[in-house]
Amino acid sequence: MSSDSDLTARARIRDAAIALFTERGIAGATIRDIAQAAGVSSGLLRHHFGSKEGLRDACDEFALARITQLQMAFTESQALGGALAPDAMALQQYLVRSLMDGSPRGQAMFAAAVQGGERWLAGTKLETDDPRAFVAVLGAMKLGMFLMRDQLTAALGEDVGELPGYVRMIRASLEIFSQPLLTPEQAEQGMKALDRLRDSSTGEKGPWRMPSMPED
Amino acid sequence: MSSDSDLTARARIRDAAIALFTERGIAGATIRDIAQAAGVSSGLLRHHFGSKEGLRDACDEFALARITQLQMAFTESQALGGALAPDAMALQQYLVRSLMDGSPRGQAMFAAAVQGGERWLAGTKLETDDPRAFVAVLGAMKLGMFLMRDQLTAALGEDVGELPGYVRMIRASLEIFSQPLLTPEQAEQGMKALDRLRDSSTGEKGPWRMPSMPED
DNA sequence: TGGTTCGCTACACGATCGTGTAGTACGCTA
DNA sequence: TAGCGTACTACACGATCGTGTAGCGAACCA
Numbered sequence: 001m002s003s004d005s006d007l008t009a010r011a012r013i014r015d016a017a018i019a020l021f022t023e024r025g026i027a028g029a030t031i032r033d034i035a036q037a038a039g040v041s042s043g044l045l046r047h048h049f050g051s052k053e054g055l056r057d058a059c060d061e062f063a064l065a066r067i068t069q070l071q072m073a074f075t076e077s078q079a080l081g082g083a084l085a086p087d088a089m090a091l092q093q094y095l096v097r098s099l100m101d102g103s104p105r106g107q108a109m110f111a112a113a114v115q116g117g118e119r120w121l122a123g124t125k126l127e128t129d130d131p132r133a134f135v136a137v138l139g140a141m142k143l144g145m146f147l148m149r150d151q152l153t154a155a156l157g158e159d160v161g162e163l164p165g166y167v168r169m170i171r172a173s174l175e176i177f178s179q180p181l182l183t184p185e186q187a188e189q190g191m192k193a194l195d196r197l198r199d200s201s202t203g204e205k206g207p208w209r210m211p212s213m214p215e216d
Numbered sequence: 217m218s219s220d221s222d223l224t225a226r227a228r229i230r231d232a233a234i235a236l237f238t239e240r241g242i243a244g245a246t247i248r249d250i251a252q253a254a255g256v257s258s259g260l261l262r263h264h265f266g267s268k269e270g271l272r273d274a275c276d277e278f279a280l281a282r283i284t285q286l287q288m289a290f291t292e293s294q295a296l297g298g299a300l301a302p303d304a305m306a307l308q309q310y311l312v313r314s315l316m317d318g319s320p321r322g323q324a325m326f327a328a329a330v331q332g333g334e335r336w337l338a339g340t341k342l343e344t345d346d347p348r349a350f351v352a353v354l355g356a357m358k359l360g361m362f363l364m365r366d367q368l369t370a371a372l373g374e375d376v377g378e379l380p381g382y383v384r385m386i387r388a389s390l391e392i393f394s395q396p397l398l399t400p401e402q403a404e405q406g407m408k409a410l411d412r413l414r415d416s417s418t419g420e421k422g423p424w425r426m427p428s429m430p431e432d
Numbered sequence: 433t434g435g436t437t438c439g440c441t442a443c444a445c446g447a448t449c450g451t452g453t454a455g456t457a458c459g460c461t462a
Numbered sequence: 463t464a465g466c467g468t469a470c471t472a473c474a475c476g477a478t479c480g481t482g483t484a485g486c487g488a489a490c491c492a
Contacts, residue, residue: 009469025317028243031450041471042450048469052450100316100363101241110367127395133388136371137361141392144360145353147316151326155352167414171407172349176357178403179343180394187394191387198383225439247480257441258480264439268480 010048012038018059022094026056026101060098060105063091086166093146093161100147113139145173226264228254234275238310242272242317276314276321279307302382309362309377316363329355361389 007015016037020029031052035042049055070088099106117135121128128134145152149160158165182190223231232253236245247268251258265271286304315322333351337344344350361368365376374381398406 025241025243027241028317030448032448043452043472044470046451097316099367100313101244107367107370110364111371114371126391126397128388128391130384130388130391133372133384134391136368137385137388138392138397140364140368141357141360141389143364144357147363148326148356148359151315151323152352152356154323155327155330156349163414167410168346168349169353171410172344172346172353173357174398174403174406174410175342175344175346175350176354178396178398178400180396181342181354182390182394184394187390190390194383194387194390198379246478248478259442259483260440262481 009038009040009044013040013045013048013055014059014062017055018063018090018094021056021059022090022097026098031055056098056103057105059094060103063095063098064105064109067091067095086161086163089146089149089161089166093149096143096146099143110139142173145169225254225256225260229256229261229264229271230275230278233271234279234306234310237272237275238306238313241313247271272314272319273321275310276319279311279314280321280325283307283311302377302379305362305365305377305382309365312359312362315359326355358389361385 013034017029017034020034020037023029031045032042034055035045038045045055049058067088095103095106095109099110114132114136117139118131121131121135126134152160152169153165156165156168158168160166160169229250233245233250236250236253239245247261248258250271251261254261261271265274283304311319311322311325315326330348330352333355334347337347337351342350368376368385369381372381372384374384376382376385
């Protein structure tokens, strides 16, 4: 994601595609709009990427490689989180959006992240009966932070893709993950409610509400 | 979301729309496919809802009202989480997807949830320097669980929209929220890294990696 | 019993989609 | 200088999109 206009046309197309795919979804962004945003003809887009699917795949590959590269450059410490600098926020957001729209590369990435997460989990003292579910759900939650960029931006009053807002967001996630949000009583109460729900299987599945923020 | 086929045509259209909007996104689902899935003509869809945007808005309204109704029916305990029974999972998933695609109702819902979350937070002993960011990020994370339904289903090997998988998912979220995932040292280290990042503002913003699962 | 409304279908309309084709300008190598 | 591959544009193609219109049959009320 370079800002200059003296880039290869191919790179400009790719950047514009990532931006529009992120903003409108894969189906919502058109070849013509992407080409126009990149300042080229739609034919050139086709010349370089073959098809819309080819363009999307190239974007996936680029985003994945670039994020990996940014990660490689900085391996300060290891624990939990997986967020990158604001520069990579847009790439992350695109990748997760593409994942939601059925990207094969994205699915493979998520699966690999879950596998790696299980290894990470094994090295910690965290308690869980279901390591796979633990890391998968945790991963899904973290990705939610990127998918909800627009909503977080609205709630915080500043773009979480820019430095100040980004710092607030990551700081909040650190606070969230560094303390138990549920008391042991609340957790146990929730577990019991889950057991009740599970044991009523094949029976009537009445709605059930997890101990929770009152309104969502 | 009723399963019967002896529903009003209007209700069948709405249910089919929610299913297809969820699966393919708003732009990806077509009027004709929705009508076909509901077993009616596309003209009838237009007759009842006026336009695609009207249909989407009706779906938003319905999903929001139904979820609220399901919540009203069960107010067992209050704490944090906000998940509903599997029955409502599809509605939640639709609503969040619609939110991502720019639903005004969804945005209002998220804003209201943040406001309510701040009140909830004030009644707890949780520590935070930025209550708004805390609840907003927490909310985004929870929504991520619904958006990543397909990925969680793949990772767990069973549909998290059905009871067994759903229980595993919520149980994992309870485990995640009932213990600190970061040691105080890790948290402080992360905070310091954030400070460094913030203080280097307007300077070169080098990529930075939050203490994290190694690969995502 | 006649008229009006309502649920519903069939079909045609412009617009726009992704794609295909032809052709131009430019730089390379022989 | 001739030949050729590459970057790039212009334009037309079928398909499909959301939408508009006309009309049918049953229900309801006068």
